[in-house]
Amino acid sequence: MRKERTIGILGGMGPLATVELFKRIVLKTPAKRDQDHPRIIIYNNPKIPDRTAYILGKGETPLPELIEGAKKLESWGADFIIMPCNTAHIFADEIQKAISIPLLNMIEETAEYVKQLGIMRVGLLATTGTVVSGIYQRALEKRGIKAIIPDGQEKVMRGIYEGIKANRFELGRRFLLEIAKKLEKESEGIIAGCTEVSVALKPGDLEVPLIDPLDVIAEKAVRLALNR
Numbered sequence: 001m002r003k004e005r006t007i008g009i010l011g012g013m014g015p016l017a018t019v020e021l022f023k024r025i026v027l028k029t030p031a032k033r034d035q036d037h038p039r040i041i042i043y044n045n046p047k048i049p050d051r052t053a054y055i056l057g058k059g060e061t062p063l064p065e066l067i068e069g070a071k072k073l074e075s076w077g078a079d080f081i082i083m084p085c086n087t088a089h090i091f092a093d094e095i096q097k098a099i100s101i102p103l104l105n106m107i108e109e110t111a112e113y114v115k116q117l118g119i120m121r122v123g124l125l126a127t128t129g130t131v132v133s134g135i136y137q138r139a140l141e142k143r144g145i146k147a148i149i150p151d152g153q154e155k156v157m158r159g160i161y162e163g164i165k166a167n168r169f170e171l172g173r174r175f176l177l178e179i180a181k182k183l184e185k186e187s188e189g190i191i192a193g194c195t196e197v198s199v200a201l202k203p204g205d206l207e208v209p210l211i212d213p214l215d216v217i218a219e220k221a222v223r224l225a226l227n228r
Helices: 015-028 051-055 063-076 087-098 106-117 128-133 135-141 153-164 169-186 195-200 213-225
Strands: 007-011 040-044 080-082 121-125 146-148 189-192
Touching (some): 007 063, 015 040, 051 128, 063 080, 087 106, 106 135, 106 213, 153 195, 169 195
Parallel strands (some): 007 080, 121 146
16 A cells, blocks of 8 residues: 655635635545544744745745744654745745755645636736745746736735735625726736635636636645555
């Protein structure tokens, strides 16, 4: 029998997104009983400094906390790590260098999934930190795909920070859905490029495909953990 792998989740960015990723892994696992599910180790550290604030020059670097968390997961027995935070993937290469187990890159996995869908113009709903960093734009451009950034980035940030992160779900959903509805008019699909957007929006909200990185990485994690 092939050995199953233990999933490590480096979470807390934010806690609700971490819960959502855990839930999706459970729901995507082809299990008929408890014992069919993979082992999952979750390190939920909401004290990690804000990623966008650092990128915009307004806060301290989250890298030491990210590396410490990844090392903890490795020492606790995780065979690979996933992070339910898009913006934190700006530091993915540096985190990977500090550990000896794989860190699955949610950005690259999502860009590859968009390519498989045959989409050439995709909207990006993400934090300003993610947008400014260009991590999604570069990953998509490598695959011949153009990223469309919405007008109204300030409202996207309000939806994420004043809404979902502040546990004001309906406010956050209203702001994010408003921008998404405008963005879909010039896109063939929309990436929920922030895990709070993943929590707020659902595929049936839009007339174009909603590409959810949490779904992409959850499915990848299940396949890898179960050797499928």
